[in-house]
Amino acid sequence: MMKEMFKKYFALTEQGAGDLVKATFASLSVYIINMFPLILLMLMTDGLILGNTKSGYLYIVLSVVILIAMYILLSIQYDSLYNATYKESANLRIQIVEILKELPLSYFSKHDVADISQTVMSDVEAVEHAMSHAMAMAAGFFIFFPVFTALLLWGNIFLGLAVILPVLLNFFLIWLSKKMQLRENLKYYKKLRDNSDYFQETIELQQDIKSFGLSEKIKCLLYKKMEESERMHIKAELMVFIPVVFAGLLLQLSLAVVIITGITLYAAGQVTILYLIGYILAAMKLKESADGVNQNIAELFYLDARINRIKEIRETEIQKGEDTKLSGYDVVFKNVSFSYDGRTKVLDDVSFKAAQNEVTALVGRSGCGKTSILRLISRLYDYDGGTITIGGKDIKRLSTKTLFEKISIVFQDVTLFNTSIAENIRIGKKDASYEEIKNAARLANCEEFINKLPDGYETVIGENGALLSGGERQRLSIARAFLKDAPIIILDEIAAALDVDNEKKIQDSLNKLIKGKTVLIISHRLKSVENADRIVVIDNGKTDACGKHDDLIRSSKVYASLVYNARLAEDFVY
Numbered sequence: 001m002m003k004e005m006f007k008k009y010f011a012l013t014e015q016g017a018g019d020l021v022k023a024t025f026a027s028l029s030v031y032i033i034n035m036f037p038l039i040l041l042m043l044m045t046d047g048l049i050l051g052n053t054k055s056g057y058l059y060i061v062l063s064v065v066i067l068i069a070m071y072i073l074l075s076i077q078y079d080s081l082y083n084a085t086y087k088e089s090a091n092l093r094i095q096i097v098e099i100l101k102e103l104p105l106s107y108f109s110k111h112d113v114a115d116i117s118q119t120v121m122s123d124v125e126a127v128e129h130a131m132s133h134a135m136a137m138a139a140g141f142f143i144f145f146p147v148f149t150a151l152l153l154w155g156n157i158f159l160g161l162a163v164i165l166p167v168l169l170n171f172f173l174i175w176l177s178k179k180m181q182l183r184e185n186l187k188y189y190k191k192l193r194d195n196s197d198y199f200q201e202t203i204e205l206q207q208d209i210k211s212f213g214l215s216e217k218i219k220c221l222l223y224k225k226m227e228e229s230e231r232m233h234i235k236a237e238l239m240v241f242i243p244v245v246f247a248g249l250l251l252q253l254s255l256a257v258v259i260i261t262g263i264t265l266y267a268a269g270q271v272t273i274l275y276l277i278g279y280i281l282a283a284m285k286l287k288e289s290a291d292g293v294n295q296n297i298a299e300l301f302y303l304d305a306r307i308n309r310i311k312e313i314r315e316t317e318i319q320k321g322e323d324t325k326l327s328g329y330d331v332v333f334k335n336v337s338f339s340y341d342g343r344t345k346v347l348d349d350v351s352f353k354a355a356q357n358e359v360t361a362l363v364g365r366s367g368c369g370k371t372s373i374l375r376l377i378s379r380l381y382d383y384d385g386g387t388i389t390i391g392g393k394d395i396k397r398l399s400t401k402t403l404f405e406k407i408s409i410v411f412q413d414v415t416l417f418n419t420s421i422a423e424n425i426r427i428g429k430k431d432a433s434y435e436e437i438k439n440a441a442r443l444a445n446c447e448e449f450i451n452k453l454p455d456g457y458e459t460v461i462g463e464n465g466a467l468l469s470g471g472e473r474q475r476l477s478i479a480r481a482f483l484k485d486a487p488i489i490i491l492d493e494i495a496a497a498l499d500v501d502n503e504k505k506i507q508d509s510l511n512k513l514i515k516g517k518t519v520l521i522i523s524h525r526l527k528s529v530e531n532a533d534r535i536v537v538i539d540n541g542k543t544d545a546c547g548k549h550d551d552l553i554r555s556s557k558v559y560a561s562l563v564y565n566a567r568l569a570e571d572f573v574y
Contacts, residue, residue: 019088023081035285036069115196149164158270166253170250174294185236187236189306248291251291345541355533356487370522373520441457441476
């Protein structure tokens with residue numbers, strides 16, 4: 001039960017919650033052993049004041065035993081806290097990344113990269129710190145406190161109440177301030193995320209900022225955001241500081257209350273001096289422990305927004321489906337509708353067939369929904385209505401693993417990694433040999449620029465291929481598709497960053513690649529798709545017409561208009 005509670009409230013993994021249970025009982029044992037020096041002190045006081053002296057060796061033996069026990073239990077507590085913490089921080093990050101791998105692309109379009117990276121790094125770090133410093137200590141105390149309270153009340157109900165009531169009032173005040181602390185911490189947390197997003201955006205857009213002379217303006221905005229976050233931080237800290245200080249004052253009064261109550265009872269002959277001293281010592285120790293727990297609770301309140309963010313990722317619906325063996329690769333859209341925000345339809349009642357061993361071209365004006373269609377086929381997003389089938393199988397029933405194994409995608413926006421040319425191409429096939437990589441690069445017309453690089457295929461190309469031109473980056477992306485050699489090929493404006501000469505070479509290579517495959521292609525250069533086996537005309541998210549070039553020129557006003565405008569653009573002279 002405790003394990004499940006820790007998983008629920010602190011967003012821990014199964015192993016982390018189990019380790020925290022062990023750490024909690026280790027902390028409980030430390031709270032208990034810390035009371036034994038008080039018992040020893042009472043025994044010594046009993047001998048000195050009341051004359052009930054024991055053997056000196058007894059006091060020495062008890063002191064040594066207590067010290068050894070404290071050392072052992074503190075060592076166990078340290079190991080259970082910190083070793084478990086470091087394991088959990090790794091496990092939690094791995095778990096979050098594994099979940100992110102399964103989430104649809106729609107999740108990433110709604111959450112900034114800075115926000116996600118902050119969750120993986122900063123939020124988990126906060127959980128890590130709280131796990132090692134606050135969670136087990138607070139949980140151990142709240143198990144220890146009722147037991148200790150019962151013992152105090154059993155010894156003397158009036159002195160027991162004098163010890164525990166200020167402590168209970170202290171925790172009641174902390175509890176009353178909980179909503180206020182959580183609210184201010186959440187505001188500060190959101191402000192930090194906003195700042196992080198803005199900083200990342202500023203770094204990514206440095207070229208545009210400098211070229212438009214916006215450096216000074218952006219710098220002022222950054223300073224303003226940092227000052228705002230600093231003010232919110234101070235306010236959030238005050239919301240923690242004020243209740244903790246007042247609660248601490250109540251704890252300071254506890255000792256005075258015990259002394260006054262004890263002296264009154266002693267004067268009335270209801271307690272002995274030994275009882276009075278024992279309760280005073282107990283009050284001092286309990287005050288010290290409760291004061292530390294106040295700090296622990298404050299840290300857990302600070303952690304709340306971060307825990308909720310981790311929970312949000314865990315609770316995001318992942319794309320489900322089964323690993324399935326496909327016997328065919330015809331792609332069929334039937335009355336498909338889709339929207340990115342759940343309201344505005346990007347696609348509405350789209351129907352067409354992209355047959356295996358054929359090239360199907362999608363054409364239409366910018367923003368008509370062509371790229372969205374390609375994203376739905378690869379299940380980067382899930383459609384809202386209708387059906388999409390591959391080889392007769394509804395893609396919503398297929399696992400993303402099955403789909404990604406069978407689809408090669410080359411989108412207009414190329415993403416490359418800060419590693420070597422060879423490793424960037426090898427993403428298409430993780431176990432590819434060097435010869436296979438070189439062959440894919442040759443087919444994609446990459447060899448010319450690769451051979452000019454200082455280290456050839458081993459040249460590290462910088463973040464997102466910063467050392468390469470747009471056309472070179474595009475060709476590397478195409479080389480990945482060649483290497484993967486999947487039965488379904490999706491090409492989205494692959495010629496956008498290529499000159500005419502390279503486009504011709506790529507077209508020749510594609511003719512070799514597409515044999516026996518299902519090919520879907522988008523291109524604004526209509527001349528390059530005129531010979532496609534099937535052309536699907538999309539207009540305002542709807543299917544306007546399907547057919548071959550010559551038929552569509554006669555039957556589709558939208559297609560005829562696109563061709564006419566394309567020819568005007570080609571004939572335009574600057």
